[in-house]
Amino acid sequence: MTTDNHSHANVLIPEVGLRVKALESLLAEKKAIDPAALDLIIETFETQMGPKNGAKVVAKAWTDPKYRSWLLEDGTAAIKSLGYIGVQGENMVALENTPTVHNVVVCTLCSCYPWPTLGLPPIWFKSAPYRARVVIEPRSVLKEFGLDVPDDVEVRVWDSTAELRYLVLPMRPSGTENLTEQELAALVTRDSMIGTGVAQSPSH
Amino acid sequence: MNMLTTDMVPTVLATGDPARVDVEVAPKFKAGDTVTVVNLNQVAHNRLPAYIRGKVGTVTFDHGVFVFPDTSAHRQGPKPQHVYTVVFTAHELWGDAGHPRDRMYVDAWDDYLESAG
Structure with missing residues (x-):
């Protein structure tokens, strides 16, 4: 059975991604940030800064x-x-x-x-x-x-x-x-x- | 806690988080002064790179008054003070490994510097 088709780097990245997702949902649940505001911040960095x-x-x-x-x-x-x-x-x-x-x-x-x-x-x-x-x-x-x-x-x-x-x-x-x-x-x-x-x- | 909402985002991004503060604090140094960097080795938060500790440099510019991170990070107040750019010769920092022409410019708060003059 060869389910492990990840490269070494890909093994590490999902952990960071999971941590970010956990932080994001905590901040949203505690009403510190509106998820839509987060999307707008990311969009601003992607389209207006560089x-x-x-x-x-x-x-x-x-x-x-x-x-x-x-x-x-x-x-x-x-x-x-x-x-x-x-x-x-x-x-x-x-x-x-x-x-x-x-x-x-x-x-x-x-x-x-x-x-x-x-x-x-x-x-x-x-x-x-x-x-x-x-x-x-x-x-x-x-x-x-x-x-x-x-x-x-x-x-x-x-x-x-x-x-x-x-x-x-x-x-x-x-x-x-x-x-x-x-x-x-x-x-x-x-x-x-x-x-x-x-x-x-x-x-x- | 105030929730960050979409209508606040443009202002927050445009304003930033200014650490510069509008208070009168006398500068300890001026451009041209020779200074020694304190040999600070505290475990608590600080913004002093290890490679300049104890080294002698020259103040090139006074950028004005800023919040001091060592105290503000620990909720001990802003302790506003001047931030300077200090230049070091590569030779002062790295001995013979440093190129004779090269210079390192580092920004430092007043509390990180002592007069070497």
Whole structure:
């Protein structure tokens, strides 16, 4: 009899799912949350939050020098002006990548992440190896992401252990002088705004 | 307990849970100050990463006044205080394993820092 056709990962996931379901029904039974409200929260995260928002911030900063200065000076206000505000985006700081400085973001204590601009974090951002290694050997970790940071470039690792949330402003790729803001936004990847990647070149 | 209903969701998501508080508290430090991170090893909740304990860094920015998680998590009050970004050289944190150019920026509450000047 071979009923056990689960992979190892699938054996673990139903347990988490069951726990979530148990918590959800407890919260509903105790009238702490209306299940419809929970559905609306999930729908909002699925349809309105994600790296496309952050990409619009970056593309605007690439094309509008005044907006760029504002973003670097008061990230929260500049990002709010585009409508991206709320849970885990209450206090935003934009970090400018330059030819001599490369920024990368981590939360070593848990998985803090700027939800309104980037959505929910990828699994690797929450993993112990990324969180432990990127602070002690950032260059090796970036290399594994495909980024070879030259020796004469300073790597700045930002650990969002408190209430500030960070968005990396990647460098604008060359050969994009004639692109519109919308076309530029399509080149801005999630990883380029975490600092584990760079913006794509138009020929990509 | 107030039940979270659908009509409340947009406001809750848009407002967030601001830990910044509008109270006057004198900062202990200012940008440019050299600080030593306290060697805190309490079992209770805290937001101080182990790898900076006892290390010397420089304050780069004062972000204003925030609720202190160590007390608020245990219902001992907000104990509002300044949060700073503190920069450490990779060499200070990791010795010769650190790249000479690299820097780690960590956000820290006033209670986590002592003057090293």
